[in-house]
Amino acid sequence: MNQGPLLFFGVLATFSASWYGLVVAPRLQLGDLSPQGSTNDIGVVTYVPAERAGAARQGAEIYRAQGCTECHTQQVRPASEGSDLARGWGQRRSVARDYVFEAPAIPGFSRLGPDLANYGERLGTNAFPLVRLYNPRLLTNNAASLCPGAPYLFEVSRTKDRGVSPTALALSGAAALKGGSQLVPTLKAEQLAAYLVSLRQSVELPEAALPKKEEAP
Amino acid sequence: MSAENSQITRPDAVDASCRLPVLKLVLGGLAWLIAGLALLLGASLVRQLPSLGGCEYFGFGKMAAAARVALTYGFAIQTGLGVGVWILFRSSSRPVPTGLAVAAGSVMWNIGVATGVVGIILGEASGIRGLDFPAYTGGILLAAYFLIGLAVLVGFGANFRGSLKLPQLLVLAALLWFPWLLTTAQVLVFWMPVRGILPALVSSWYEQGLFWGVLTPLTLAALWHVRSEDGSPKLARPAFAVLGFWGLLLLAGWTGATALVGGPIPAWISSVGVVAGVLLIIPVVLIGFNLFGRISSPGGSLAILSGLSFVLTGTLTAMTSLRCANRILHFTVFPQALSELALLGFVGLGLLASLYVILPRLAGFAWPRAELILGHVALSGLGLALSFLPLLLGGWIQGNHLNLPQWSVNSVNGSLLNCLRLQGLGLLVLLGAQLVFLGHWVLLCVRHFPAVKQFAIGLIQEEILKTQATVRSAK
Numbered sequence: 275m276n277q278g279p280l281l282f283f284g285v286l287a288t289f290s291a292s293w294y295g296l297v298v299a300p301r302l303q304l305g306d307l308s309p310q311g312s313t314n315d316i317g318v319v320t321y322v323p324a325e326r327a328g329a330a331r332q333g334a335e336i337y338r339a340q341g342c343t344e345c346h347t348q349q350v351r352p353a354s355e356g357s358d359l360a361r362g363w364g365q366r367r368s369v370a371r372d373y374v375f376e377a378p379a380i381p382g383f384s385r386l387g388p389d390l391a392n393y394g395e396r397l398g399t400n401a402f403p404l405v406r407l408y409n410p411r412l413l414t415n416n417a418a419s420l421c422p423g424a425p426y427l428f429e430v431s432r433t434k435d436r437g438v439s440p441t442a443l444a445l446s447g448a449a450a451l452k453g454g455s456q457l458v459p460t461l462k463a464e465q466l467a468a469y470l471v472s473l474r475q476s477v478e479l480p481e482a483a484l485p486k487k488e489e490a491p
Numbered sequence: 492m493s494a495e496n497s498q499i500t501r502p503d504a505v506d507a508s509c510r511l512p513v514l515k516l517v518l519g520g521l522a523w524l525i526a527g528l529a530l531l532l533g534a535s536l537v538r539q540l541p542s543l544g545g546c547e548y549f550g551f552g553k554m555a556a557a558a559r560v561a562l563t564y565g566f567a568i569q570t571g572l573g574v575g576v577w578i579l580f581r582s583s584s585r586p587v588p589t590g591l592a593v594a595a596g597s598v599m600w601n602i603g604v605a606t607g608v609v610g611i612i613l614g615e616a617s618g619i620r621g622l623d624f625p626a627y628t629g630g631i632l633l634a635a636y637f638l639i640g641l642a643v644l645v646g647f648g649a650n651f652r653g654s655l656k657l658p659q660l661l662v663l664a665a666l667l668w669f670p671w672l673l674t675t676a677q678v679l680v681f682w683m684p685v686r687g688i689l690p691a692l693v694s695s696w697y698e699q700g701l702f703w704g705v706l707t708p709l710t711l712a713a714l715w716h717v718r719s720e721d722g723s724p725k726l727a728r729p730a731f732a733v734l735g736f737w738g739l740l741l742l743a744g745w746t747g748a749t750a751l752v753g754g755p756i757p758a759w760i761s762s763v764g765v766v767a768g769v770l771l772i773i774p775v776v777l778i779g780f781n782l783f784g785r786i787s788s789p790g791g792s793l794a795i796l797s798g799l800s801f802v803l804t805g806t807l808t809a810m811t812s813l814r815c816a817n818r819i820l821h822f823t824v825f826p827q828a829l830s831e832l833a834l835l836g837f838v839g840l841g842l843l844a845s846l847y848v849i850l851p852r853l854a855g856f857a858w859p860r861a862e863l864i865l866g867h868v869a870l871s872g873l874g875l876a877l878s879f880l881p882l883l884l885g886g887w888i889q890g891n892h893l894n895l896p897q898w899s900v901n902s903v904n905g906s907l908l909n910c911l912r913l914q915g916l917g918l919l920v921l922l923g924a925q926l927v928f929l930g931h932w933v934l935l936c937v938r939h940f941p942a943v944k945q946f947a948i949g950l951i952q953e954e955i956l957k958t959q960a961t962v963r964s965a966k
Contacts, residue, residue: 277654277655277660278655281655281660281663281664281667282667284664284737284740285664285667285668285740286667288704288737288740288741288743288744289668289671289672289700289704289740289744291741291744291745292696292700292743292744292745292747293671293675293696293744295744295745295763296692296693296696296744296745296747296748296760296763297675297679297692297693297696300689300692300756300757300760301685301689303757304687304688304689304757305685305689307687337618338616338617338618339614339615339616339618340550340552340553340614341550341551341552341553341554341555341556341611341616341618342552343552343618344551344552344555344556345551345552347822349754349755351753351754352753354753355752355753355817355818355821356753356818356821356822356893356894357893357894357895357896360896361896362896367755368754368755369755370687370688370755370756370757372755373686373687373688373755374686374687375686375687376686376687376688377684377686378618378619378680378684378685378686378687378688378689378690378691379687379688379690379691379755380618380619380691381688381691381751381754381755382822383620383750383822383826384822384823384824384826384827385822385823385893385900386538386824386904387900388900409542409545410541411541411542416901418901418902418904418905419541419901420538420539420541420901420904421541422537422541422545422550422551422552423541423545424547424550425545426545426546426547
């Protein structure tokens with residue numbers, strides 16, 4: 275029996291089937307997704323989701339490089355699949371269009387930490403607590419946190435040499451540095467923070483509507 | 492298995508021709524197995540003691556990704572290829588004509604893996620699971636594989652007569668699947684990157700395809716080779732084995748969609764993932780009929796452990812594809828535990844089982860100490876159980892607690908901490924087990940040092956002569 279060709283074509287066929295189904299077909303369906311445009315009352319067109327600005331885009335690379343994705347997802351599942359919405363991790367489920375500008379998206383696979391798809395939204399008007407990146411266990415009621423943070427993105431400098439930095443972290447208690455020293459976030463820390471703040475998906479899309487706001491009576 | 496009877500079947504021309512390529516691939520793989528386990532252990536340690544994880548280079552995220560690359564590419568694929576080369580040529584008693592090219596490919600492959608692991612540690616990870624390494628690593632790996640794969644296929648095709656035996660069929664299928672898979676994934680992730688959510692889909696398709704379509708056939712070939720005489724495996728239900736094999740290939744890539752169930756992808760993809768995941772139980776059972784029963788080789792119990800891991804991996808993959816289980820276990824530590832069971836339990840122990848047969852055959856000497864074999868098997872089994880079972884339980888606890896919004900993430904993790912600790916202990920035992928194995932191999936070499944030295948010198952001379960002969964005959 276001549277098994278060579280049979281094997282070759284069998285392998286080719288089984289491989290191509292799943293390749294077509296899970297790579298080509300989704301690409302045809304999603305490949306040319308674009309942001310959703312809408313025109314407001316005075317004729318200005320805006321698009322959602324918006325593309326990230328420079329610093330936040332750099333921050334995404336740091337997030338990727340430091341392996342934050344090993345513990346954090348960035349995808350909100352519908353209520354039928356888990357408690358994502360009940361936990362306030364988003365107002366609606368995530369859909370493919372939310373990620374059109376991501377190069378590439380990092381939806382994640384593990385939730386040792388909270389989902390971050392809408393982290394910026396959760397911060398609200400609060401500034402990003404940079405101390406979270408230095409040591410998450412210094413935040414209130416967070417001593418048990420497993421989040422490693424990224425202390426290597428901060429520099430200790432002496433106020434005598436560099437002058438008092440306006441961005442230096444205010445540390446108190448056991449974490450406080452010796453007098454005359456300060457802890458200054460590096461550019462990378464600022465970029466990572468800008469990225470985290472930029473994480474938000476609460477925009478109205480045709481395929482994923484936001485829950486209706488309570489109408490005032 | 493005894494120390495007195497240290498001279499076993501004398502190596503013939505086939506064994507001699509396999510030495511360089513097979514040893515190169517297998518020993519390179521073992522080194523990565525140990526490095527990968529050490530990284531995994533380090534990752535598990537800094538995860539539990541996050542204040543240790545403050546180091547830029549050895550944080551949890553980086554070490555976990557680096558361990559995946561070391562274990563998948565450095566160990567599993569490379570050792571699998573080594574065992575595959577042995578099976579292809581040994582089963583049809585033909586010498587390898589292209590050993591030097593295979594060995595050269597293996598050197599390049601190791602360079603590739605090293606750039607990947609170091610690249611991730613230095614902060615150049617791609618963030619895409621399965622292809623975690625930087626883009627340049629991908630290029631090196633692909634080139635190295637083409638060298639190895641072509642050398643093996645050309646060398647095999649040149650001398651092959653007769654009909655293929657089942658283990659050979661499996662190895663050839665894996666050798667053909669892999670380049671397509673790797674090339675497609677790399678093109679879409681690195682070279683002509685697609686934006687948005689698609690790379691995540693490509694990556695899970697790739698990961699599952701790699702496991703079910705490449706590593707599984709290679710490992711099954713190894714397991715069946717261990718129970719074969721003259722290259723033909725003695726199986727309980729050979730027809731089931733063949734059917735199961737094609738079933739696996741058919742479903743391999745499709746199961747990739749399970750990783751994104753409920754995620755930001757079109758609903759039909761989730762459904763396909765569920766269906767493929769559940770159907771997987773059929774080939775797994777068909778193959779399972781042929782994995783157990785008495786084996787009389789020294790690594791026999793490892794083969795049984797590996798078979799058990801295979802059936803468990805398949806069954807749990809199928810079960811967790813179901814919505815009701817997925818709703819709890821998705822995003823917990825359980826999927827990680829399952830992929831460790833698959834990679835270290837099934838693939839790892841399966842390949843090691845075959846090495847108990849292959850390595851002495853290549854050297855011409857039997858394993859010197861039966862108690863070290865026993866130690867390796869016992870520690871491997873214990874380590875595997877300790878690193879898997881706590882995470883199975885932990886994943887269940889974590890998932891159920893995550894589904895209750897009143898549980899804060901910190902308290903969910905608190906309920907999981909002891910399971911994570913036990914897993915760390917399991918990894919430590921598993922690492923110890925492999926060190927025993929390596930020590931045993933070194934002992935074998937030291938015992939027979941003069942012979943080994945002769946053999947190493949002979950090996951190189953032989954290859955040079957053979958290459959010269961090939962070149963001459965080509966002229």
